[in-house]
Amino acid sequence: MSERVLLIDDEKEFLEVMSERMQTRDIDVTTATSARDALALVEKESYDAIILDLQMPEMDGLQALERLKAINPDLQVILLTGHATVEKGVQAMKLGATDVLEKPADIQTLTEKIRKAHARKIILVEKENEAKIRAILGSKAW
Amino acid sequence: MSANRDSASELGLDFFGNMTASISHELKNALAIVNENAGLLGDLALLMEKGRPLSPERLVSLAGNIRRQVQRADDIIRRLNRFAHSAHEPAASTDLGEVLAFTVALADRLATMKGVTLTVEAGEPVTVEVRPFVLENLLWFCLQQLFTAAGSGTTVALAAEAEGATALVRIRCAAGTEVNAAATEVERAGQPLLAELQAQLGVAPAGGELLLRLPVRRVG
Numbered sequence: 001m002s003e004r005v006l007l008i009d010d011e012k013e014f015l016e017v018m019s020e021r022m023q024t025r026d027i028d029v030t031t032a033t034s035a036r037d038a039l040a041l042v043e044k045e046s047y048d049a050i051i052l053d054l055q056m057p058e059m060d061g062l063q064a065l066e067r068l069k070a071i072n073p074d075l076q077v078i079l080l081t082g083h084a085t086v087e088k089g090v091q092a093m094k095l096g097a098t099d100v101l102e103k104p105a106d107i108q109t110l111t112e113k114i115r116k117a118h119a120r121k122i123i124l125v126e127k128e129n130e131a132k133i134r135a136i137l138g139s140k141a142w
Numbered sequence: 143m144s145a146n147r148d149s150a151s152e153l154g155l156d157f158f159g160n161m162t163a164s165i166s167h168e169l170k171n172a173l174a175i176v177n178e179n180a181g182l183l184g185d186l187a188l189l190m191e192k193g194r195p196l197s198p199e200r201l202v203s204l205a206g207n208i209r210r211q212v213q214r215a216d217d218i219i220r221r222l223n224r225f226a227h228s229a230h231e232p233a234a235s236t237d238l239g240e241v242l243a244f245t246v247a248l249a250d251r252l253a254t255m256k257g258v259t260l261t262v263e264a265g266e267p268v269t270v271e272v273r274p275f276v277l278e279n280l281l282w283f284c285l286q287q288l289f290t291a292a293g294s295g296t297t298v299a300l301a302a303e304a305e306g307a308t309a310l311v312r313i314r315c316a317a318g319t320e321v322n323a324a325a326t327e328v329e330r331a332g333q334p335l336l337a338e339l340q341a342q343l344g345v346a347p348a349g350g351e352l353l354l355r356l357p358v359r360r361v362g
Contacts, residue, residue, distance in 0.1 A: 104177035
C-alpha cells in the first residue's frame, strides 16, 4: 500500500521536483504552497505523513504544526527546514513533530521517515479501533 | 556621540545577523532545489536502465531548472558579498535610490514572510553623504516597525527625492495605515542610527507614511 503524503512548502519548484521523486518511490503526494491551503486539505483528507517547511510566509511552520495537531493530534508531521536551530527543533518536538530534517535532505532518509510515520499511524489507528471495540463490548450486556 | 556609535554598532550587529541568517536560508532553499533536480536525474537514469524511456526534452528541462537555481544562488551570494563589504565602508557620496533598492533586495524575503510586498519607486537621482550600512540599517529598522502596522497582504513603497539641502525618503504604507506607533519606536530604539546619520524622522500629515530626512552633506 502506498503512503499518502502532504508536502507543504512555499517554493513551488521544490514541491514539483520533490513530489516527482516521491512518486517514483510509489508515494502518493499532494502539495500545498501555504499553511492555509494545507490546513484546508487536512480538514478533508487523511495523510500518512505531512512534510512541512519551517519557514513560510504569513503562517510559519511552528504555527502551522500547532494548528495541524489541533485538527488531528495523531498526524505524523515531519519538519523540513533550511536551518533548524536547536531551539526551533526542541520547540517543534514539544509541539508534537515526529521528526525534524534539514534541507537539502537525503531522499532515502526522508522516505524511511515517511514509511516509519506511516507505520506509526497504522498502530495509532489500530489502537483507536481496539479502544472503540472495547467500549462497544463494555456497553453491551452479552 | 561615542555612546551613539556604540549603540549604532550593536544595532548594526543585530541587523547583520538578521540579514545573513535570512540570506543563508534563501541559499539553502536554492541548494535544496538543485539537490532534488540532481537526485531526479539519478532517479530517471535508474528508470531508464530498467527500460523506461527518457526524452531529451526532459533532460533539457531539468538542466534548465538547475541552471536557474545556480543563477539564483549566485545572485544571493553577490548580495551577501556587497552587504558584507558595506559594513566597513566609510561615509561617502551615495546614490540614495541605489541604497533603497539594495535594502529592499535584502529585506524582501523577511517582508514576504510577513505577507508584505516591498517596492521602490523610481525618481530623480539623489546623492547623500552617508555610510550605506548605517542607512540600510535604519531603513530596515523602519520597515520592521511598519510590517506590523501595514499588515499582511499590503505593499510598502520606498521613494527618494531631493528637498533643498536635504534628501527625503518616503516609506509609504496603504492609505489610512496608522504609522505613529512605528515612528515612535524608530525614534526611541533607532535613535543611535538617526543620530549617526544626522537624520530626522517624521510622519506625513496625511498619515500612512514615514518621512526620513537626511542631510545631503554631513555636518562635522
